[in-house]
Amino acid sequence: MRIEIICTGDEVLTGKIINSNFSYMAQKLEDVGLSVHWGTTVGDDRDSLLDALRLAGERADAVIVNGGLGPTVDDLSQEIAALAADVGLVLDEAWLVRMEEFFARRSRIMPPNNRKQAMLPEGAEFLDNPIGTACGFALTIGRARFFFTPGVPRELRRMLEEQIIPRLLAMAGLQGAIFLKRFHSYGLGESHVDQLLTGIEAMVPDGGVKLGFRAHYPQIETKLTVRGRDDADIRGKLGPIEAEVRARLGNFILAEDDQTLEGVVLAALIAQQASLAVVETFTAGAIAARLAHLPGAEHVFRRGVIARDLDLVPGAVGLPPMRLSDAMTQEKVEAVARAARDASGASHVLAVLIELDTGADRIDLGGTVWIAIAHPAGAVPTGAGQSEVAFRRSRIVGGREWVRLGAAELALDCLRRFLQGLPVVERIDFEKV
Amino acid sequence: MRIEIICTGDEVLTGKIINSNFSYMAQKLEDVGLSVHWGTTVGDDRDSLLDALRLAGERADAVIVNGGLGPTVDDLSQEIAALAADVGLVLDEAWLVRMEEFFARRSRIMPPNNRKQAMLPEGAEFLDNPIGTACGFALTIGRARFFFTPGVPRELRRMLEEQIIPRLLAMAGLQGAIFLKRFHSYGLGESHVDQLLTGIEAMVPDGGVKLGFRAHYPQIETKLTVRGRDDADIRGKLGPIEAEVRARLGNFILAEDDQTLEGVVLAALIAQQASLAVVETFTAGAIAARLAHLPGAEHVFRRGVIARDLDLVPGAVGLPPMRLSDAMTQEKVEAVARAARDASGASHVLAVLIELDTGADRIDLGGTVWIAIAHPAGAVPTGAGQSEVAFRRSRIVGGREWVRLGAAELALDCLRRFLQGLPVVERIDFEKV
Numbered sequence: 001m002r003i004e005i006i007c008t009g010d011e012v013l014t015g016k017i018i019n020s021n022f023s024y025m026a027q028k029l030e031d032v033g034l035s036v037h038w039g040t041t042v043g044d045d046r047d048s049l050l051d052a053l054r055l056a057g058e059r060a061d062a063v064i065v066n067g068g069l070g071p072t073v074d075d076l077s078q079e080i081a082a083l084a085a086d087v088g089l090v091l092d093e094a095w096l097v098r099m100e101e102f103f104a105r106r107s108r109i110m111p112p113n114n115r116k117q118a119m120l121p122e123g124a125e126f127l128d129n130p131i132g133t134a135c136g137f138a139l140t141i142g143r144a145r146f147f148f149t150p151g152v153p154r155e156l157r158r159m160l161e162e163q164i165i166p167r168l169l170a171m172a173g174l175q176g177a178i179f180l181k182r183f184h185s186y187g188l189g190e191s192h193v194d195q196l197l198t199g200i201e202a203m204v205p206d207g208g209v210k211l212g213f214r215a216h217y218p219q220i221e222t223k224l225t226v227r228g229r230d231d232a233d234i235r236g237k238l239g240p241i242e243a244e245v246r247a248r249l250g251n252f253i254l255a256e257d258d259q260t261l262e263g264v265v266l267a268a269l270i271a272q273q274a275s276l277a278v279v280e281t282f283t284a285g286a287i288a289a290r291l292a293h294l295p296g297a298e299h300v301f302r303r304g305v306i307a308r309d310l311d312l313v314p315g316a317v318g319l320p321p322m323r324l325s326d327a328m329t330q331e332k333v334e335a336v337a338r339a340a341r342d343a344s345g346a347s348h349v350l351a352v353l354i355e356l357d358t359g360a361d362r363i364d365l366g367g368t369v370w371i372a373i374a375h376p377a378g379a380v381p382t383g384a385g386q387s388e389v390a391f392r393r394s395r396i397v398g399g400r401e402w403v404r405l406g407a408a409e410l411a412l413d414c415l416r417r418f419l420q421g422l423p424v425v426e427r428i429d430f431e432k433v
Numbered sequence: 434m435r436i437e438i439i440c441t442g443d444e445v446l447t448g449k450i451i452n453s454n455f456s457y458m459a460q461k462l463e464d465v466g467l468s469v470h471w472g473t474t475v476g477d478d479r480d481s482l483l484d485a486l487r488l489a490g491e492r493a494d495a496v497i498v499n500g501g502l503g504p505t506v507d508d509l510s511q512e513i514a515a516l517a518a519d520v521g522l523v524l525d526e527a528w529l530v531r532m533e534e535f536f537a538r539r540s541r542i543m544p545p546n547n548r549k550q551a552m553l554p555e556g557a558e559f560l561d562n563p564i565g566t567a568c569g570f571a572l573t574i575g576r577a578r579f580f581f582t583p584g585v586p587r588e589l590r591r592m593l594e595e596q597i598i599p600r601l602l603a604m605a606g607l608q609g610a611i612f613l614k615r616f617h618s619y620g621l622g623e624s625h626v627d628q629l630l631t632g633i634e635a636m637v638p639d640g641g642v643k644l645g646f647r648a649h650y651p652q653i654e655t656k657l658t659v660r661g662r663d664d665a666d667i668r669g670k671l672g673p674i675e676a677e678v679r680a681r682l683g684n685f686i687l688a689e690d691d692q693t694l695e696g697v698v699l700a701a702l703i704a705q706q707a708s709l710a711v712v713e714t715f716t717a718g719a720i721a722a723r724l725a726h727l728p729g730a731e732h733v734f735r736r737g738v739i740a741r742d743l744d745l746v747p748g749a750v751g752l753p754p755m756r757l758s759d760a761m762t763q764e765k766v767e768a769v770a771r772a773a774r775d776a777s778g779a780s781h782v783l784a785v786l787i788e789l790d791t792g793a794d795r796i797d798l799g800g801t802v803w804i805a806i807a808h809p810a811g812a813v814p815t816g817a818g819q820s821e822v823a824f825r826r827s828r829i830v831g832g833r834e835w836v837r838l839g840a841a842e843l844a845l846d847c848l849r850r851f852l853q854g855l856p857v858v859e860r861i862d863f864e865k866v
Contacts, residue, residue: 013469015459016647019452022474026448036446038481039474041455048471055488214449278739284725285718285737292717292741293837295794299742303749304718306711306737308725316736316777344749361728404726 001172003029004038004060004144006052008077009067009151013043021066021156031180032165033210033225034172044074053084057142062168064160067151069134071114077148082121084141089119092126095135102133127163129155136163145171174227179234181224183245184255186413187428190215193222196248203244204237217402218409218430219261222249251422254413261412262290268419269300269348277303277344279317279336279351281310282367286408287352302346310353318343328355328370334389337374341387348419349374352411356403366397366432369407373418390414390424395432406430434605436462437471437493437577439485441510442500442584446476454499454589464613464658465598466643467605477507486517490575495601497593500584502567504547510581515554517574522552525559528568535566560596562588569596578604607660612667614657616678617688619846620861623648626655629681636677637670650835651842651863652694655682684855687846694845695723701852702733702781710736710777712750712769712784714743715800719841720785735779743786751776761788761803767822770807774820781852782807785844789836799830799865802840806851823847823857828865839863 005025011017019041026036040056042048049068056063068077082089096118103110120126120137127136127147134150136159147164149156169178185193190213201211208228214221224241228234246253254261269276278288278301288304291297307313310324317339324332337351355368370393377386392414396406410431414424427433438458444450452474459469473489475481482501489496501510515522529551536543553559553570560569560580567583569592580597582589602611618626623646634644641661647654657674661667679686687694702709711721711734721737724730740746743757750772757765770784788801803826810819825847829839843864847857860866 007472012456013459013472014463015456015461015469018456023445023448023451026446028448030447036448037476038485039440039446039472041472041474043470052471280718280737282726283722284730284734285713285721285739286726288718288739289716289722292739293715293719293833295833297717297741301717301739301741302745304713304737304739306718306721306725306734306739308731308734312735400726400728 001034001061001168002037002059003034003168004040004056004063005036006040006042006056006063006065007067008042008044008049008052008065010043010074012067013041021151021153024153024157025064025066025160027214028160028165029168030212031223031225032169032178033174033227034165034168044068044076046076046080049076049080050084053080053141053146057084057144057146060144062171063141063144063146064164065146065148066156067149069117069136069148069150071111071117071133075116078116078119078121078137081124081137081139081141081146081148085121085123085139087122090122091115092118092120092135095120095126098135099133127159129159131155131158138167176227176229177231177234179226179228179231179238181226181238181242182257183222183249183253184259184261185220185222185249185252186218186254186261186409187252187426187430188220188249189429190220192429193220193249197222197245200241200244200248203241208237209241218406219254251417251426254416261409261416262294265412265416265419266291266294266297266300268416270296272419274347274419275300275302275345277301277340277346277349278305279313279340279349279353280304280306281308281313281352282354282356283352283404283408283411284308286404287350287411290408290412303340303344305340310355313353314339324353325355328353328368330370330372330391330393333370333372334374334391337372337389338387341374347376348415350411350415352407354403354407356400361400363399364397365399365403366395367403367407369394369396369403369410371411371414373415373424375418390418392424394428396430397432434467434494434601435470435492436467436601437473437489437496438469439473439475439489439496439498440500441475441477441482441485441498443476443507445500446474454584454586457586457590458497458499458593460647461593461598462601463645464656465602465611466607466658466660467598467601477501477509479509479513482509482513483517486513486574486579490517490577490579493577495604496574496577496579497597498579498581499589500582502550502569502581502583504544504550504566508549511549511552511554511570514557514570514572514574514579514581518554518556518572520555523555524548525551525553525568528553528559532566560592562592564588564591571600609660609662610664610667612659612661612664612671614659614671614675615690616655616682616686617692617694618653618655618682618685619651619687619694619842620685620859620863621653621682622862623653625862626653626682630655630678633674633677633681636674641670642674651839652687684850684859687849694842694849695727698845698849698852699724699727699730699733701849703729705852707780707852708733708735708778710734710773710779710782711738712746712773712782712786713737713739714741714746714785715787715789716785716837716841716844717741719837720783720844723841723845736773736777738773743788746786747772757786758788761786761801763803763805763824763826766803766805767807767824770805770822771820774807780809781848783844783848785840787836787840789833794833796832797830798832798836799828800836800840802827802829802836802843804844804847806848806857808851823851825857827861829863830865
């Protein structure tokens with residue numbers, strides 16, 4: 001089945017906003033085994049939009065149109081859709097009432113120009129928008145079925161998921177259920193993950209499982225799209241293959257599905273009734289900023305300490321002056337973590353000290369990353385008193401920003417590994433040895 | 434002149450990467466007074482790319498094609514361009530030599546498949562790529578002039594600026610020079626800025642100045658595109674209008690052109706031989722993370738202290754226990770800033786304490802932001818000893834993320850105002866009073 005996407009709006013065409021709706025829609029369709037064949041972007045312009053609808057109507061089986069359903073004069077989608085389908089516009093009374101209620105709930109009177117949003121092409125199929133005033137609709141133009149959607153991302157997302165994807169799957173004859181399982185990993189490059197998972201799709205012989213990847217440094221997302229007759233069929237297919245992915249990627253899996261690394265770390269701290277302090281240098285708050293603002297962190301995150309000059313670190317955690325900038329050792333980093341534990345009262349401390357190469361930024365500029373995790377000694381997981389320390393050293397090369405992002409990820413992942421009882425030291429693809 | 438853009442590549446079409454090259458090109462063209470009329474996205478597919486080239490060749494005067502110039506089998510742009518123009522491919526000997534030198538400088542031998550990157554359609558005009566192996570080229574297909582560009586963003590950017598925009602301006606008859614002046618502001622909404630600048634374009638009667646905006650919360654970018662016969666003509670036009678923009682937007686202008694707010698703050702601290710410590714709560718390191726990793730900050734940024742629970746703030750800056758969570762006052766916030774100044778030895782302290790509304794995240798969740806800037810008392814700008822404190826309180830509403838971003842921006846902007854001798858307290862559009 002040939003699917004196209006048309007994005008409309010001057011803000012997108014002139015580049016004022018980046019068209020993230022397009023990539024969102026394309027990814028969502030890929031996730032359910034459908035593919036976009038062609039994308040078109042046009043502005044708030046009658047002739048262009050009409051041309052775009054007609055051309056797509058000649059080429060495609062299904063077309064998603066995004067944007068142009070608002071109340072203002074430059075929102076043209078209903079009008080031009082009707083023109084392209086050679087029908088008139090009719091008032092959708094039910095939607096008008098829904099809109100009036102929408103405004104009434106917000107103690108406002110609906111402005112007259114919003115009425116335009118209830119004018120749909122004759123014969124169009126209504127597509128509900130439970131969270132906004134721009135309803136969607138489906139209409140046949142040429143040989144293609146068109147789905148018109150709002151430009152507001154959260155409204156689009158809900159309509160795509162609830163209304164459009166089920167219709168597209170039915171059109172494509174892809175009946176039955178579909179499920180997307182995602183694994184997030186850090187430390188293995190995309191081609192390495194690909195190689196480790198060789199042959200995994202063949203574990204389900206009917207081609208019901210498709211493997212895909214999405215890399216966003218420093219993480220790799222591994223996706224399994226599973227198709228089946230029903231949920232039980234999907235569970236049966238997914239079970240063994242999911243276990244096999246976990247076995248092969250092992251300790252490198254840091255989160256699954258909608259989880260994030262920082263969310264997993266926070267949940268582990270909460271589960272262990274632990275608390276956290278962080279000491280940072282060149283990451284300069286980037287580690288704390290990922291974790292400490294999350295809901296629930298207010299009871300767990302005790303303190304963050306940032307010093308940009310390594311020699312200011314000891315004083316900031318209550319240690320006597322000590323030279324770190326040209327004489328770093330494991331013992332000194334561990335002492336910093338222990339001191340921060342004493343000073344903050346946190347059960348766990350993540351200290352990340354970075355020796356950054358000097359000179360101008362360049363692709364081979366690197367940093368040596370010294371990570372120490374101070375934690376309670378002995379069997380009592382959250383007790384105060386004597387500290388023990390886990391340690392990891394690494395070297396990351398690739399320019400200032402690459403080092404900064406990589407060090408934050410490595411440090412949070414070391415803490416994740418420690419809290420999950422996994423080895424903190426395990427070779428990763430992104431470090432120099 | 435009608436300009437189109439064609440983006441090619443499976444990674445873009447499937448949404449694996451967001452198409453930021455498109456918005457970059459569209460903005461750059463807008464900046465010089467040109468407009469994109471139509472955008473097309475196709476994958477690494479011969480038929481689709483050929484169709485896209487032919488359709489654009491019938492409609493447009495000029496077309497920029499992005500991507501597909503790499504060495505691998507799925508890079509199809511040269512081959513399909515030649516097919517669409519009905520010519521053969523010929524080896525560009527000069528580019529082959531340049532590529533071999535490119536690899537030799539990196540102590541590598543050029544792999545055989547890179548030779549493909551020197552095969553250009555017969556009659557094509559060579560477009561230099563000084564920083565990569567994918568050269569560009571220009572070619573006429575149908576009635577349009579096509580410009581083929583590499584997908585790697587930094588290579589595209591340079592080629593667009595140096596090679597393509599001058600050719601497009603010549604084609605459009607927009608001879609002469611062009612200049613883009615940009616102002617970054619915080620605190621005024623886009624419509625407010627627009628209204629304050631009413632009539633500004635008319636100050637230059639020949640239409641040589643165009644005003645535009647780009648909003649990316651919390652900042653607004655105001656752009657003046659100035660066209661003239663030569664640099665002197667542009668300077669003459671820009672001088673009075675630039676002064677007028679500065680007069681009308683006044684204290685709200687936080688940076689110009691390629692400057693950033695954090696860069697301006699850092700430069701002001703360096704110029705005043707000052708140093709900085711930061712105290713954060715719900716922003717949780719986001720303020721420090723913008724400033725402290727910048728080159729030069731290692732000599733200025735003394736310490737960052739983060740506490741997520743307001744009642745842990747006093748202890749973290751060396752004050753005796755003090756209840757803040759339900760009894761915040763200006764005096765207490767100022768005391769925190771003074772204590773952090775004593776503890777860190779920094780000449781200046783930015784303390785940002787946030788009382789976040791309780792309950793689940795929602796659009797009307799807000800936070801009260803208490804900002805104190807401790808600084809040396811008296812005339813000596815960077816001396817130690819007695820502190821004076823500047824104070825600002827604000828309330829920001831719009832959900833957790835909105836509050837977090839807004840508070841970081843407001844705090845950095847207050848510090849910028851203080852360092853520039855401007856009022857720290859001035860009503861902004863984004864706060865509730």
